[in-house]
Amino acid sequence: MRLDFTLNGEAVAVEVPPDWTLLQVLRRELGLLGTKENCLEAECGVCSVLLDGRVVNACILLAAQCQGRSVTTIEGLGDPERLHPIQQAFLDHGAVQCGYCIPGMVLAAKSWLDENPGRLPGEDEIREALAGTLCRCTGYQKIVDAVAAAAAALAKG
Amino acid sequence: MDGVATERRVVGRRLPRLDGAGKVTGRMVYAADFALPGMLHGKVLRSPLPHARIRRLDVAAARAMAGVRGIVTAADVPAVRYGTAVRDTPVFATDRVLFQGQAVAAVAATTPEIAEAACRAIALELDPLPAVFDAEAALAPDAPLLHPDWASYAALPVLAREGNIAARARMRHGDVEAAFASAHRIYEHRFATPLQHPGYTEPRAAVAAWEGDGRLTVWCNTQLPFDMQAVLAEILDIPSGRVRVVVPGIGGGFGGKLRVGVEHYAALLARRTGRPVKVMTTTEEELTAAYPRQATTITLRTAVDREGRLLARQGRVLLECGAFANSGPGSAAICMQILVGPYRTPALDLESLAVYTNRVAAGSFRAPAGPMANFAVESQMDIIAEDLGMDPLDLRLRNVVREGDLGPAGEALAGVSVAECLERAAEAIGWRERRPAPNRGKGLACSWWMTTGGSSGVFVRLAPDGTATLVSGAVEIGTGALTGAAQVLAEELGLELEDVRVAGADTRDAPFDYGAQGSRTAFSVGNAARVAAAELRRQLCALAARRTGLPQEAFRLERRAVVGGGHRIPIADLARESQLSGGGLIAHGTYINPAPPYDPTRVENHPLPVFNAPSFHAHAVDLSVDPGTGEVTIHDYVVAQDVGFAINPTWIEGQIEGGVAQGIGEALSEEIVYREGRVLNANLTDYKMPTAQDVPRVRSILVECPSAAGPYGAKGVGEPPCIEPPAAIANAIAAATGRRVFSLPMTAEKIVLGEGG
DSSP: OEEEEEETTEEEEEEOOTTOBHHHIIIIISOOTTSOOSOSSSSSOTTEEEETTEEEETTSSBGGGGTTOEEEOGGGSOBTTBOOHHHHHHHHTTOOSSOTTHHHHHHHHHHHHHHSTTOOOOHHHHHHHHTTSOOSSSTTHHHHHHHHHHHHHHHHO | OTTBOSSOSSTTSOOOOTTHHHHHTTOOOOGGGOOOTTOEEEEEEEOSSSSEEEEEEEOHHHHTSTTEEEEEEGGGSOOOEEOSSBOOEESSOOSEEOSTTOEEEEEEESSHHHHHHHHHHSEEEEEEOOOOOSHHHHTSTTSOOSOTTGGGSOBOTTOEEETTEEEEEEEEESOHHHHHHTOSEEEEEEEEEOOBOOOOSSOOEEEEEEOTTSOEEEEEOOSOHHHHHHHHHHHHTSOGGGEEEEOSOOSOOTTTTSSOSSHHHHHHHHHHHSSOEEEEOOHHHHHHHSOOBOEEEEEEEEEEOTTOOEEEEEEEEEEEEESSOTTHHHHHHHHHHHHHTTBOOSEEEEEEEEEEOSSOOOBOOSSTTHHHHHHHHHHHHHHHHHHHTOOHHHHHHHHBOOTTOBOTTSOBOOSOOHHHHHHHHHHHHTTTSSSOSTTEEEEEEEEEEOOOOOEEEEEEEEOTTSOEEEEESOOOOSSSHHHHHHHHHHHHHTOOGGGEEEEEOBTTTSOOBOOSOTTOHHHHHHHHHHHHHHHHHHHHHHHHHHHHOSOGGGOEEETTEEEETTEEEEHHHHHHHHHHHTSOEEEEEEEEOOOOOOOGGGEESOSSOSOSSOEEEEEEEEEEEOTTTOOEEEEEEEEEEEOSSOSOHHHHHHHHHHHHHHHHHHHHTOOOOEETTEESOOSTTTSOOOOTTTOOOEEEEEEOOOOSSSGGGOOOOSSGGGTSHHHHHHHHHHHHHSOOOOBSSOOHHHHHHOSOO
């Protein structure tokens, strides 16, 4: 199957089996390993990416459903020298431990913040926005603080 | 100290972790991401039955499938049995399978899908055998024997074993009989805790590749690379010098990645096929064939006087190892130290049994044995307080150990802070108002834990730009422990944290480290770094003395320079000079945390009789229980933990917040549910770990009562925070509802309907 989509702002065309998920396309075909692999049943959220700006689990999303659409992965945000404000906030607040869930967490946060521009989320809203991604290291507290700080930084512009 | 500035500039500060940018941008490569050109994918065929004789195992049809490159079974591997305490574990089942999930064969193919299909194509015919699924039943004289050849297995000499008992240990002192005879009251209760998965988000993964000369490299996410090296050499029957283990990155472990998981299958398949092979677990494998926290049944009998002073304790721990002993003997025995608790106990008689059953071979999940035994002893402390009409805080303060008291093995306790931890946690939670509203209550629990020993070696090299590389065989499992060790090194060398780079986790290039286990990494690697730094200071001061003609003693290291006698020479200059003339600046540091002396007459067959550099802690929780549904809502959670010295408060809070979240899962929702030896919830929908919405804000109080041995007085930090949550929550539920739950997890059903239902 030929798949045409926009990945991190660039047009991509790949030939992949029709039963592949987006996660398989990203990790196996394109070598983008920032999107993590774990439960493969949309429970843990480490594979979270943005599809047309909204957070989705790449492990159960058929690649064919991405035809003509836009996908953002963690590689599409900042790089180590120029971090996205959300990534910077995660570092500043000590929100990263083992780090395996962090790409998914950052993208889940971005999805909420992009949908609610200029709004400062309450703690319950942040927790709800992140509840699709499991983190076993941090207890979520510093992640929640990081997202609140990122929201404030982004709202200021 | 010689040559080091007295003002602390790097340790004690909230500095960012060294590996953060790579993780937050998705650039960090984990074992699950690792790949090599030409790599095959391996899958493991596992037993669907808990106990059965293998009547037929035929791989011919699977081997003939397109894309299949190699299959290995017990017939293809050396008849080796391996194991931490007892060498009872084969690589593949031979004539019998002993639990649902035991490996029977492994397949390598060009894709994971083909490997999985080939596993299904293997003809495995099993004749079911009578099985035993709980530890009590396994002790019956007519119980099926898991290991008829148990007596022929090699084991740690300290262990006492027999039949289904993989280890029996005892701790006792004082006249228990007399104490019970003179008691004002005697309390006896039984507590039960289930199998619980460590819940790391990265599956266990390994890529193995053989070089032409018979050398093997395995990239994997083990917590113990040097132990892995030794075990793989044993399983593969080659010298350990031919095995190299590298940990590129690890997505959590919590004790679940201590032991060989998929590394040996990858290595055997790679040897069979002549190609690199990757094996990674599925979630179903994780919940049926990983190393979960062992299930326990604990009976505790306590005698008290009229004033609530403890007179004696008696008890028995039944800890279920599952099909193989693994960490069970050590965990069962440590249960006893936690059952004693941080309490003065004039007379004691505890017994622990690690028992084989036909369930998964369990492991050592964070603070192995801690939460289970603490749930028992701290639930009972509240029951005693209630019965005597005492405040649970007062009862604890009346009985807790104080500086210089003897611990359970007769060791002298130092750096004892449990009273302070209790008082501060209680104060913060507003203890005086213990039942502030209907269906709302507060609970307390306290405990102690060890800073595990084991040695650490480091190399430290100073580069000509004045930066340092800390080469350690330790694994940065996520805690920030190696950022902490780097802070210690920077402090000791007058550098900034950003001047230090950490390298290692490679058995070929790095000095030995006992590994990411037992709350020891920052403590032990930090101390080894201090030793290496002292040697580098000596080298630097000698170079400065040679350059200036002043005595070496005139110099100290400060702000990236060697300073003294009016001179300020940048470390970079001296490192450059040494590189041109003396081979560069490098030092080796080693450390081992000494175990305190103890009284051997108090312990029998105990592999870990005494805690090194113990830490003390108390948790307090304020929660409500919905009287209709039993749902628990946590309003506030406080942890007062003695960390000795907070090397980096941010990462210590991170350990506390994360440990409490795991503890809340243990307390309220997590259980690998079995029926007749088969797992009913081998997926993350039905195995319920807390999400961001299930975990409250945790307030951390860092108590600093220094240890004699740790860097700047630090104590082990990582494991303790998951010990007390089940007990603290149980006590708060009892305060809120008047009802007590004696088994974990304390589900809404148990709270509302009782435990019979």
